[in-house]
Amino acid sequence: MTDAKQLSLEDNFQAKVDAEIKIEPKDWMPEKYRKTLIRQISQHAHSEIVGMLPEGNWITRAPSLRRKLGLLAKVQDEAGHGLYLYSACETLGIERDTLLDQLHTGKAKYSSIFNYPTTTWADIGAIGWLVDGAAIMNQVPICRCSYGPYARAMVRVCKEESFHQRQGFEILLTLSKGTDEQRAMLQDAVNRWWWPSVMMFGPSDKDSPNTAQSMKWKIKRFTNDDLRQKFVDVCVGQAEILGVTLPDPDLKYNEETGHWDFGTINWDEFWQVVKGNGPCNRQRLNARKKAHEEGAWVREAAMAYAEKQEQCEVASVAKVA
Amino acid sequence: MNNTNHLNYILRLADSPMILGQRLSEWCGHGPILEQDIALTNIALDFIGQARNLYQYAAKFEAKGRTEDDFAFLRDPLKYKNVLLVEQPNGNWGQTIMRQFLYDSFNFYFYNELKNSTDTQISAIAEKSLKEIKYHLRYSSEWTARLGDGTEESHMKMQNALDELWMYTGELCTPDALDEEAAKAGIGVDLNKIHPYVEEKVDAILRRATLQKPESNWMQKGGKQGQHSEHLGFILAEMQFMQRAYPGAEW
Amino acid sequence: MSKKNWPLWEVFIRSKQGLNHKHVGSLHATNAEMAIENARDVYTRRKEGVSIWVVESVHISASNPDASDELFEPATDKVYRHPTFYDLPDEVKHM
Numbered sequence: 001m002t003d004a005k006q007l008s009l010e011d012n013f014q015a016k017v018d019a020e021i022k023i024e025p026k027d028w029m030p031e032k033y034r035k036t037l038i039r040q041i042s043q044h045a046h047s048e049i050v051g052m053l054p055e056g057n058w059i060t061r062a063p064s065l066r067r068k069l070g071l072l073a074k075v076q077d078e079a080g081h082g083l084y085l086y087s088a089c090e091t092l093g094i095e096r097d098t099l100l101d102q103l104h105t106g107k108a109k110y111s112s113i114f115n116y117p118t119t120t121w122a123d124i125g126a127i128g129w130l131v132d133g134a135a136i137m138n139q140v141p142i143c144r145c146s147y148g149p150y151a152r153a154m155v156r157v158c159k160e161e162s163f164h165q166r167q168g169f170e171i172l173l174t175l176s177k178g179t180d181e182q183r184a185m186l187q188d189a190v191n192r193w194w195w196p197s198v199m200m201f202g203p204s205d206k207d208s209p210n211t212a213q214s215m216k217w218k219i220k221r222f223t224n225d226d227l228r229q230k231f232v233d234v235c236v237g238q239a240e241i242l243g244v245t246l247p248d249p250d251l252k253y254n255e256e257t258g259h260w261d262f263g264t265i266n267w268d269e270f271w272q273v274v275k276g277n278g279p280c281n282r283q284r285l286n287a288r289k290k291a292h293e294e295g296a297w298v299r300e301a302a303m304a305y306a307e308k309q310e311q312c313e314v315a316s317v318a319k320v321a
Numbered sequence: 322m323n324n325t326n327h328l329n330y331i332l333r334l335a336d337s338p339m340i341l342g343q344r345l346s347e348w349c350g351h352g353p354i355l356e357q358d359i360a361l362t363n364i365a366l367d368f369i370g371q372a373r374n375l376y377q378y379a380a381k382f383e384a385k386g387r388t389e390d391d392f393a394f395l396r397d398p399l400k401y402k403n404v405l406l407v408e409q410p411n412g413n414w415g416q417t418i419m420r421q422f423l424y425d426s427f428n429f430y431f432y433n434e435l436k437n438s439t440d441t442q443i444s445a446i447a448e449k450s451l452k453e454i455k456y457h458l459r460y461s462s463e464w465t466a467r468l469g470d471g472t473e474e475s476h477m478k479m480q481n482a483l484d485e486l487w488m489y490t491g492e493l494c495t496p497d498a499l500d501e502e503a504a505k506a507g508i509g510v511d512l513n514k515i516h517p518y519v520e521e522k523v524d525a526i527l528r529r530a531t532l533q534k535p536e537s538n539w540m541q542k543g544g545k546q547g548q549h550s551e552h553l554g555f556i557l558a559e560m561q562f563m564q565r566a567y568p569g570a571e572w
Numbered sequence: 573m574s575k576k577n578w579p580l581w582e583v584f585i586r587s588k589q590g591l592n593h594k595h596v597g598s599l600h601a602t603n604a605e606m607a608i609e610n611a612r613d614v615y616t617r618r619k620e621g622v623s624i625w626v627v628e629s630v631h632i633s634a635s636n637p638d639a640s641d642e643l644f645e646p647a648t649d650k651v652y653r654h655p656t657f658y659d660l661p662d663e664v665k666h667m
Contacts, residue, residue, distance in 0.1 A: 295353020
């Protein structure tokens with residue numbers, strides 16, 4: 001392809017994006033757009049399925065039948081969301097198995113938040129309220145992402161996700177009205193999950209070199225810092241309803257900006273967890289690898305059986321003919 | 322049938338799906354492929370939902386202020402009357418499928434009769450559950466055939482699973498005094514009546530799966546009388562932890 | 573042992589009687605029967621459907637987006653195919 005032709009294709013592509021026309025799988029797209037999407041969508045899918053693990057911890061210990069059903073359905077939804085997202089990613093010409101390999105070998109990342117442990121039942125509530133809350137904040141704009149299959153998957157995800165946050169908040173609200181022990185459990189969980197949730201929006205804009213390009217391609221609609229601020233603003237009021245203190249002494253309403261100022265994020269911790277040094281990185285990845293490896297014989301057998309069946313059908317048709 | 326026995330029969334109906342649902346829920350997040358992780362969790366949700374309906378009815382029937390959660394979370398192994406089969410460990414995916422298939426084969430014909438119960442609450446719950454159970458049987462039958470007749474490795478794993486679990490199938494269709502009384506009163510199911518159907522179904526699928534029924538006919542029993550394997554204690558220790566550690570708290 | 577992945581299937585759901593089947597996404601399955609069951613478990617958990625179609629993704633033929641101009645542009649100026657192209661007096665209320 002000549003440079004001129006390439007350039008006009010790119011202009012054409014950008015014009016479509018600017019005009020809010022969705023890009024579909026077979027449309028021409030810059031290679032870097034495709035790669036960026038694969039990275040982001042698969043990272044998102046991996047986060048969903050790794051995210052099943054910390055909450056999955058508490059399915060067998062959920063304190064009532066109602067909670068057990070709610071939590072089980074929620075964790076199952078995450079499997080579904082992972083599946084929708086892997087499907088969206090596959091439209092870009094990469095197989096789910098390849099993506100899983102990237103996860104298992106550590107080549108692909110997933111949201112660091114899931115490398116923190118769930119040590120009490122209150123953590124299940126805190127994850128619903130804060131982690132899902134942050135996730136929704138991130139995801140709603142992606143429903144308008146320029147890539148059609150990703151946007152459509154996100155519409156489905158967001159629709160289902162809305163019960164997750166409510167479930168989490170309800171769990172915490174019940175704790176807040178409970179015994180001293182339960183309230184202590186609630187505060188402890190919020191203490192541990194607050195900062196990792198604030199970090200979920202990713203590095204600050206000035207340290208996020210890909211943001212500008214992603215915004216131009218409308219893969220991303222808001223910057224990390226904008227979304228983070230929105231999240232903090234929303235949470236302050238909700239924390240009040242729960243009667244918990246957010247663990248940030250610098251949290252203060254700023255009359256001028258109309259936003260809540262917050263303290264300095266511990267980016268050192270953030271990068272350490274990204275690099276694999278969080279409390280549960282190894283545990284999470286090993287659990288995923290184990291499930292995949294121990295499932296290999298099942299997947300193979302099911303495939304072998306289907307092939308046998310097909311041969312039988314062909315043979316019986318041949319006989320009739 | 323007196324009220325105590327009637328209540329015990331309802332609880333017996335509830336305990337097996339409770340424990341099986343609990344067992345299946347252990348798989349969530351660890352399945353062999355996403356699609357099946359989701360499928361098995363659907364079945365777990367069905368069973369826990371069924372148990373919940375039955376515990377709610379038991380609470381209403383007893384009318385002594387106990388709740389569904391009291392029944393699920395505050396009874397010890399001796400009081401649990403689930404069949405031994407459902408408390409067996411998940412093992413590998415094949416073992417879980419085999420346990421499921423053996424239970425579903427029984428459960429389908431059982432519920433097919435239970436929907437005719439003269440206890441209208443039980444019959445309503447049974448009717449609703451039967452639709453789910455029908456799907457379970459279809460699912461586990463297909464997977465038993467698939468894995469039994471899949472690869473050499475999967476065949477071996479399924480045969481092992483069948484050999485291990487077979488001795489827990491005896492009590493499913495063997496009535497004890499309470500079963501007989503409930504059947505006679507029209508409340509429960511005549512197990513002798515469904516036995517041949519269950520057997521026929523199991524045989525047919527095992528044939529498709531190219532699996533051999535174990536020769537030994539020695540059967541374990543006791544689950545329905547509260548005499549359990551060691552596994553149930555651990556299941557309940559985990560399941561009941563919160564309610565036991567924080568008595569009386571609301572969640 | 574040969575490593576062979578389960579093929580990809582496209583899923584179409586009829587959300588209620590009287591409506592078209594609509595593409596909702598894809599999933600992996602070993603054959604059509606399993607694809608339908610998986611679709612039931614994955615895509616109809618919230619009563620989203622009353623009927624499911626599946627088709628193996630490799631069997632879908634799609635129009636080439638590069639040919640969009642010649643395929644679809646010619647239809648844009650055929651306004652005479654639409655009812656609003658024809659003028660009727662106001663007295664004719666419903667037609």
